[in-house]
Amino acid sequence: xxxxxxxxxxxxxxxxxxxxxxxxxxxxxxxxxxxxxxxxxxxxxxxxxxxxxxxxxxxxxxxxxxxxxxxxxxxxxxxxxxxxxxxxxxxxxxxxxxxxxxxxxxxxxxxxxxxxxxxxxxxxxxxxxxxxxxxxxxxxxxxxxxxxxxxxxxxxxxxxxxxxxxxxxxxxxxxxxxxxxxxxxxxxxxxxxxxxxxxxxxxxxxxxxxxxxxxxx
Numbered sequence: 001x002x003x004x005x006x007x008x009x010x011x012x013x014x015x016x017x018x019x020x021x022x023x024x025x026x027x028x029x030x031x032x033x034x035x036x037x038x039x040x041x042x043x044x045x046x047x048x049x050x051x052x053x054x055x056x057x058x059x060x061x062x063x064x065x066x067x068x069x070x071x072x073x074x075x076x077x078x079x080x081x082x083x084x085x086x087x088x089x090x091x092x093x094x095x096x097x098x099x100x101x102x103x104x105x106x107x108x109x110x111x112x113x114x115x116x117x118x119x120x121x122x123x124x125x126x127x128x129x130x131x132x133x134x135x136x137x138x139x140x141x142x143x144x145x146x147x148x149x150x151x152x153x154x155x156x157x158x159x160x161x162x163x164x165x166x167x168x169x170x171x172x173x174x175x176x177x178x179x180x181x182x183x184x185x186x187x188x189x190x191x192x193x194x195x196x197x198x199x200x201x202x203x204x205x206x207x208x209x210x211x212x213x214x215x216x217x
Contacts, residue, residue: 012126013129020133130181132183133166134186178208
């Protein structure tokens with residue numbers, strides 16, 4: 001295996017708001033590197049479609065379902081893949097409280113925090129987190145294009161709050177090496193030059209916070 005791909009056989013987590021392209025990028029990197037793949041499973045959440053139609057009514061059950069699902073996924077991958085040379089995920093567990101702050105009212109969030117704080121959470125920490133950024137208008141275009149039925153009711157105001165929460169969170173983030181990617185015009189699935197430039201950037205990162213704009217390459 002080429003030296004660059006060996007250097008990429010780490011635990012890589014990809015984050016960002018809905019529609020930014022996390023899952024597609026995670027799948028391509030995992031296939032390139034030969035790593036195991038850990039994806040969110042929103043289709044399994046029985047409250048999600050109802051949440052997008054009636055956010056206030058279904059925010060708490062939808063959020064708690066995701067919390068338990070994500071904790072279970074992270075624990076499973078730790079147990080099963082201790083000796084796997086690499087893994088790629090399209091989420092980090094810390095995103096769950098971030099979404100909860102956006103979707104829940106104050107009383108619900110206090111209850112959520114009690115549940116979160118009392119869970120026995122023992123998960124692996126990524127070797128690097130890739131945060132994909134894009135404006136709300138572009139996210140809405142991508143959401144519309146992929147035609148997931150339950151996502152078509154996502155409101156602009158909700159996406160704006162979510163993007164702002166992500167920006168604040170990663171501005172303060174220091175748990176792992178972090179690569180912030182301008183994903184507004186970034187197409188790592190169809191544009192091989194963009195994809196290769198990103199791989200080159202990831203392979204060089206050992207620590208700290210870094211910024212990557214594929215159009216400037």
